[in-house]
Amino acid sequence: MALLTKLIVAVIGLLLAFYFYSGNDAFDPSTLKGKKVIVTGASSGIGEQMAYHLAKMGSHILITARTEDRLKKVVDKCVELGAASAHYIPGSMDNMTFAKQVVHEAEGLFGGLDMLILNHIGFTYFNYFDGNVDHVRDLLEINVLSYATMTVAALPMLKKSGGNVVVVSSFVGKVGAPFTVPYSTTKFALDGFFSSLRMEFKQQNTNVSITLCVISYIDTDSAVNTVAGVIQQPAAPKEECAFEIIKGGALRQREVYYQYQATKIPLLLRDWAPEFLEYIMLKNYDVTKLKPQQ
Numbered sequence: 001m002a003l004l005t006k007l008i009v010a011v012i013g014l015l016l017a018f019y020f021y022s023g024n025d026a027f028d029p030s031t032l033k034g035k036k037v038i039v040t041g042a043s044s045g046i047g048e049q050m051a052y053h054l055a056k057m058g059s060h061i062l063i064t065a066r067t068e069d070r071l072k073k074v075v076d077k078c079v080e081l082g083a084a085s086a087h088y089i090p091g092s093m094d095n096m097t098f099a100k101q102v103v104h105e106a107e108g109l110f111g112g113l114d115m116l117i118l119n120h121i122g123f124t125y126f127n128y129f130d131g132n133v134d135h136v137r138d139l140l141e142i143n144v145l146s147y148a149t150m151t152v153a154a155l156p157m158l159k160k161s162g163g164n165v166v167v168v169s170s171f172v173g174k175v176g177a178p179f180t181v182p183y184s185t186t187k188f189a190l191d192g193f194f195s196s197l198r199m200e201f202k203q204q205n206t207n208v209s210i211t212l213c214v215i216s217y218i219d220t221d222s223a224v225n226t227v228a229g230v231i232q233q234p235a236a237p238k239e240e241c242a243f244e245i246i247k248g249g250a251l252r253q254r255e256v257y258y259q260y261q262a263t264k265i266p267l268l269l270r271d272w273a274p275e276f277l278e279y280i281m282l283k284n285y286d287v288t289k290l291k292p293q294q
């Protein structure tokens with residue numbers, strides 16, 4: 001009898017796990033055709049790759065970052081790849097007036113918005129925490145408050161379209177890790193803000209999805225140059241990462257884990273065996289390769 005009870009509990013557990021975690025993977029890229037999308041931090045790295053995927057899917061794209069000549073090149077390539085239209089607006093996300101301006105630009109250009117992809121990050125160091133709390137505050141402005149500001153400004157349009165907010169976070173937005181104290185702080189804050197907001201949307205029947213993307217080490221120039229030698233694990237491809245982020249947003253998934261085996265699997269240990277997770281993570285680091293602190 002006891003065995004039967006255990007078996008029934010196990011089967012119910014498996015069915016529940018399947019129900020909650022098997023997102024509908026049937027993604028049809030043509031659903032993005034003609035959609036109006038903002039991508040921040042799109043002058044390089046994952047953001048640039050997302051712009052190219054969206055262009056191939058035939059979306060209307062507005063990209064932003066600080067470096068105008070890079071943005072122009074990305075926009076030109078988006079047009080070549082088949083974007084319905086492609087535009088850029090240069091500026092810095094430490095300025096909340098600019099963050100709102102980007103959303104208003106999309107309203108002027110497109111007359112609406114379907115997807116807001118929040119991806120930019122401000123510069124930080126990869127080293128032991130240097131005690132500079134002002135840097136943490138500045139990074140919170142760029143990495144978190146501009147995300148909140150843009151979301152608030154875009155909400156009226158997203159409510160009309162039943163659209164998506166896509167937030168690019170990190171493995172270190174779910175678990176602490178060495179050499180990323182200011183950065184990890186900002187990524188944890190994104191989880192608090194957007195996961196709470198998502199629940200309020202459910203309570204209020206607000207038809208806007210929020211997708212939080214939990215991303216492992218990716219082969220962008222900035223990440224590879226920053227952690228070179230210190231992190232032992234290989235970097236995953238930015239093109240595939242960009243595609244998975246867009247797919248998760250379009251499918252209205254609550255979270256995206258990329259790469260799955262480097263994020264979701266280790267995170268299973270976080271609440272039940274945190275010391276073991278820390279032990280595995282620390283084995284990944286070669287501190288002798290740390291660049292000297294400036």
Ligand SMILES: NC(=O)C1=CN([C@@H]2O[C@H](COP(=O)(O)OP(=O)(O)OC[C@H]3O[C@@H](n4cnc5c(N)ncnc54)[C@H](OP(=O)(O)O)[C@@H]3O)[C@@H](O)[C@H]2O)C=CC1
Pocket residue numbers: 040041042043044045046047064065066067068070091092093094118119120121122123142168169170171215216217218219220221222223
């Ligand atoms: N690469 C990785 O290993 C991982 C990345 N991620 C996340 O993925 C996202 C993209 O990272 P990745 O592609 O590697 O980064 P990149 O450094 O390649 O891109 C960052 C983008 O942000 C822009 N940016 C920088 N500062 C500002 C600013 N003050 N205002 C506005 N835009 C700014 C940059 O352009 P410009 O300098 O022209 O302004 C650039 O377009 C980030 O959210 C990151 O946290 C998460 C986990 C791992």
Ligand SMILES: C[C@H](CCC(=O)NCC(=O)O)[C@H]1CC[C@H]2[C@@H]3C(=O)C[C@@H]4C[C@H](O)CC[C@]4(C)[C@H]3CC[C@]12C
Pocket residue numbers: 126169170171172177180183215216217222223226227231233262266280281282284
């Ligand atoms: C290597 C980190 C995760 C390692 C790990 O312990 N995994 C678990 C396991 O193997 O069991 C990387 C995860 C996220 C990376 C960081 C990131 O989010 C992007 C930052 C972007 C910035 O431009 C510089 C590099 C990053 C700090 C990057 C560094 C590597 C990670 C911490």
